[in-house]
Amino acid sequence: MDIFLQQLINGLTLGSVYAVVALGYTMVYGIIQLINFAHGEVVMVGAMVALTVIGALAASGSMPPFLILTAGVLCAVPVCMILGYLLERVAYRPLRGAPRLAPLITAIGVSIILQHVALLIFSRNPRSFPQIVANPVFDIGGASISAVQIAIMLISLAMMAALTFVVYRTRLGMAMRATSENPAVAGLMGIDINRVITFTFVLGAALGAMAGVMVGTYYGIAHYKMGALLGMKAFSAAVLGGIGNLGGAMLGGLLLGVVEALGTGYIGDATDLCNVEWLSTALAERCADQGHMILFGSNYQDVFAFVVLIIVLVFRPSGLLGERVGDRA
Amino acid sequence: MTRLLDVAGLTVAYGGIVAIRGVDMHVDQGELVALIGANGAGKTTTLKALAGMLTPASGSIRYDGVEITGEVSHRLVRRGVALVPEGRGVFARLTVHENLAMGAYIRADRDGIAADLDRVYGLFPRLEERRAQTAGTLSGGEQQMLAIGRAMMCRPRLLLLDEPSMGLAPLMVQKIFEVIAAIAAEGVTILLVEQNARLALQAAARGYVMESGVITLTDSSAALLGSEQVRQAYLGE
Ligand SMILES: Nc1ncnc2c1ncn2[C@@H]1O[C@H](COP(=O)(O)OP(=O)(O)O)[C@@H](O)[C@H]1O
Numbered sequence: 001m002d003i004f005l006q007q008l009i010n011g012l013t014l015g016s017v018y019a020v021v022a023l024g025y026t027m028v029y030g031i032i033q034l035i036n037f038a039h040g041e042v043v044m045v046g047a048m049v050a051l052t053v054i055g056a057l058a059a060s061g062s063m064p065p066f067l068i069l070t071a072g073v074l075c076a077v078p079v080c081m082i083l084g085y086l087l088e089r090v091a092y093r094p095l096r097g098a099p100r101l102a103p104l105i106t107a108i109g110v111s112i113i114l115q116h117v118a119l120l121i122f123s124r125n126p127r128s129f130p131q132i133v134a135n136p137v138f139d140i141g142g143a144s145i146s147a148v149q150i151a152i153m154l155i156s157l158a159m160m161a162a163l164t165f166v167v168y169r170t171r172l173g174m175a176m177r178a179t180s181e182n183p184a185v186a187g188l189m190g191i192d193i194n195r196v197i198t199f200t201f202v203l204g205a206a207l208g209a210m211a212g213v214m215v216g217t218y219y220g221i222a223h224y225k226m227g228a229l230l231g232m233k234a235f236s237a238a239v240l241g242g243i244g245n246l247g248g249a250m251l252g253g254l255l256l257g258v259v260e261a262l263g264t265g266y267i268g269d270a271t272d273l274c275n276v277e278w279l280s281t282a283l284a285e286r287c288a289d290q291g292h293m294i295l296f297g298s299n300y301q302d303v304f305a306f307v308v309l310i311i312v313l314v315f316r317p318s319g320l321l322g323e324r325v326g327d328r329a
Numbered sequence: 330m331t332r333l334l335d336v337a338g339l340t341v342a343y344g345g346i347v348a349i350r351g352v353d354m355h356v357d358q359g360e361l362v363a364l365i366g367a368n369g370a371g372k373t374t375t376l377k378a379l380a381g382m383l384t385p386a387s388g389s390i391r392y393d394g395v396e397i398t399g400e401v402s403h404r405l406v407r408r409g410v411a412l413v414p415e416g417r418g419v420f421a422r423l424t425v426h427e428n429l430a431m432g433a434y435i436r437a438d439r440d441g442i443a444a445d446l447d448r449v450y451g452l453f454p455r456l457e458e459r460r461a462q463t464a465g466t467l468s469g470g471e472q473q474m475l476a477i478g479r480a481m482m483c484r485p486r487l488l489l490l491d492e493p494s495m496g497l498a499p500l501m502v503q504k505i506f507e508v509i510a511a512i513a514a515e516g517v518t519i520l521l522v523e524q525n526a527r528l529a530l531q532a533a534a535r536g537y538v539m540e541s542g543v544i545t546l547t548d549s550s551a552a553l554l555g556s557e558q559v560r561q562a563y564l565g566e
């Protein structure tokens with residue numbers, strides 16, 4: 001098996017999901033300079049709703065699998081859109097003029113509240129993805145790629161293309177860009193900026209719902225705490241690419257997914273002390289006994305995202321595609 | 330003549346600090362009126378309140394016979410009130426063409442928009458040459474042209490101009506004032522705020538002088554240009 005190719009495929013799959021979630025962070029930031037920490041929880045709600053619906057329909061039998069999946073998506077997306085709408089209306093809009101720390105703390109608070117509401121509704125037990133569709137695995141160049149992986153990459157790509165079209169080719173997208181640059185002047189053009197902000201939240205939440213369904217399907221499981229780490233990584237991806245920048249979020253997400261997967265694939269070998277020449281004699285006995293003496297195993301997977309983030313930010317504080325802070329007057 | 334804009338006792342405060350107090354002024358349909366005053370006098374505050382960007386603490390603004398006090402900016406544009414803000418406020422990351430399209434955001438008449446776009450490009454050929462460039466790459470003068478052109482794209486009845494000559498080279502200032510005169514000649518009512526009092530009063534028929542948030546003097550431009558007070562304080566004589 002080709003480890004590199006395999007981890008690249010896994011990384012691109014996960015990275016697509018990060019990218020879609022990162023778009024939600026970056027769009028909201030671009031419009032109102034708020035880091036919506038509750039976005040990860042929106043993704044979690046999307047996954048929980050979808051898997052609950054899919055589980056229930058699968059148990060009742062009779063429906064064709066494809067319809068069951070579609071029903072899951074068709075429930076998760078509107079639920080998350082409403083959630084995104086309510087978040088903005090109830091939690092953030094009243095704080096629009098407040099010092100920046102206030103909405104930030106609120107965002108963190110909302111994310112904790114959403115976790116606990118999800119705990120109450122869905123219980124502590126994870127929802128699992130029922131075995132309703134076959135997930136054939138294809139072999140390409142010594143690595144394998146599953147139908148679910150292909151679907152995740154294609155759907156993410158389609159959503160990113162659609163979003164880019166909306167933002168750069170439609171009247172509403174132009175209003176979004178104008179509002180992001182200068183809300184007061186956008187108002188002078190006749191744009192109701194509250195509507196643009198609402199739209200941005202709802203659109204980001206819809207993408208988040210799709211990401212939730214995809215990640216739930218990929219791992220076959222969803223639980224009330226999944227949004228925290230996923231959200232953190234996607235947020236890192238957005239910062240990595242340059243927060244506020246759509247292309248940056250996509251690039252950052254994919255990059256983070258790939259780095260994470262490759263790191264996970266290689267770190268075990270790289271930190272196997274038995275491979276270090278000058279140590280191997282000292283450790284000869286243990287190495288002969290166990291074959292490996294690994295310092296950092298693949299359980300360090302979740303660390304990579306943040307290590308990469310820190311390294312990039314040291315050299316490019318505004319992210320890969322971000323503008324210098326001074327440009328955003 | 331009909332009164333297009335009628336302001337009475339307008340007071341605006343920034344969180345308790347009063348910036349303008351009891352401002353009375355009016356602009357008739359088709360007039361070009363200047364509002365002059367030193368830096369910090371309250372001219373920008375006045376225009377922002379008229380354009381719905383600031384909510385007055387008290388007083389009334391009547392436009393076209395209707396009370397519009399407290400109406401927000403995105404609604405006022407639909408009534409025909411356009412502001413070219415101080416410092417231009419072009420969307421730097423949007424192209425020249427997109428900026429002009431934003432100006433026509435409230436309109437749906439494709440043919441009319443296309444005609445007005447031609448008219449703006451006719452007034453400012455430089456903008457047409459740079460139509461695909463982002464506005465941030467334009468010179469200060471070109472950005473001012475763009476800001477004025479963008480405001481024209483909504484077909485305003487009342488055009489509020491906040492220091493259009495600020496920071497521009499003399500030749501560009503002249504060009505901008507020619508365009509303002511051309512717009513006024515088309516029948517658009519204009520309230521022009523300027524620190525460059527001489528130019529403003531030469532372009533306008535009447536003027537108001539503002540000092541520390543209060544209107545201290547109003548007269549015909551000729552009278553203001555001749556007044557001792559204005560000559561000493563604003564014309565540097
Ligand atoms: N956003 C603001 N917050 C507080 N005070 C302000 C603000 N903008 C202007 N001011 C104050 O209001 C007064 C009038 O300012 P402004 O209307 O900008 O004057 P002008 O346009 O005539 O130079 C000044 O004293 C200024 O310091």
Ligand SMILES: [Mg+2]
Nearest residue numbers: 372373374415
């Ligand atoms: Mg001013």
